[in-house]
Amino acid sequence: MHRIDSHAHYRLDNNAQDLAFLRELDLKIVNVAVPLDSDGSWRKGQLPYYEDMYQRYPDQFAWVTGFELPGYKESPATYAERMIAHLQRDFEKGGAIACKFWKNIGMELKDPTGRIVLIDDAIFEPIFAWMEKNRYPALAHIAEPIDCWRPLDPNSLHYGYFSQNNEWYMYDKPHMPSHEVLMQARDNVVARHPKLPFIGAHLGSMEHDLEGIAARLDRYPNYAVDISGRTIDLFPQDSAKVRQFVTRYADRILWSTDAGMGPMAKSTPEKREETYNWLRGWYQTELDYYTTDKVVTLGKFQAKGLKLDAATQQKIFVTSAQHWFPGL
16 A cells, blocks of 8 residues: 655665665655754755655655744844745745744744744744745644653653753753643644644644544644654553544544655665665554554554554545645
């Protein structure tokens, strides 16, 4: 069955071998840029790969662009005009299918007074309004898993990440916005722009709360979520409830992995094959979880597969992505 990985990060040099690998898995990849800074260096380091891969292999790749953070060295109106010009170029000439908003909004970005800038800040409103007018989708990674605001626990699904990336760990930073504040800011944008297709990356950073996700899907017809990197968060939850959730909202759920592969032009054949085998295992585990009732393992965690019906599989693996990302 052909599938779309709707949130991934592949930057390929040796296209012949890498393409053969992806075609072996029968995947179409949506590469997602990560807008890291205000000076545009992220754009120079990522977009040439993603745009070139799409231009050369449109049946294999699509891509999601982003925009620079405000540096507060220009007026808000000038900033918005400049970002919209960049985005217009990316959509109309580069073939981008959506725009990414990253977690640095709300968890890092500050204005000149030192105030943390949230996603619903007025400085971003002209960008959202322009995207809504043109029906360009937003893909937003706002906040982190809830464990980011809890004491470090070696048994946590996300202990490895937060124990090694303190800059994104908020429990010891009480001056930073809470998870609830970030979710409300995100919801404010979704509500203000009802005609803007808005996809919450990583299960909308509410992977611990399927009822909370469902409430938002019910409230906002323009809202959907991708699964990217959060299948493991479903493992500890009651499988019957997870199956019911995915089946009910399959039109609003996009399967994705957050997997990726960097340039490997200088890699040895052995290293390249090691990377392929690791990714093969990751994808097989993902597929086994959603399509079978096998006991599957991710890291040190295990769960019984959901064995979704064929219609639900078709939606989460293919048609939901095609609907929410027109052009796929």
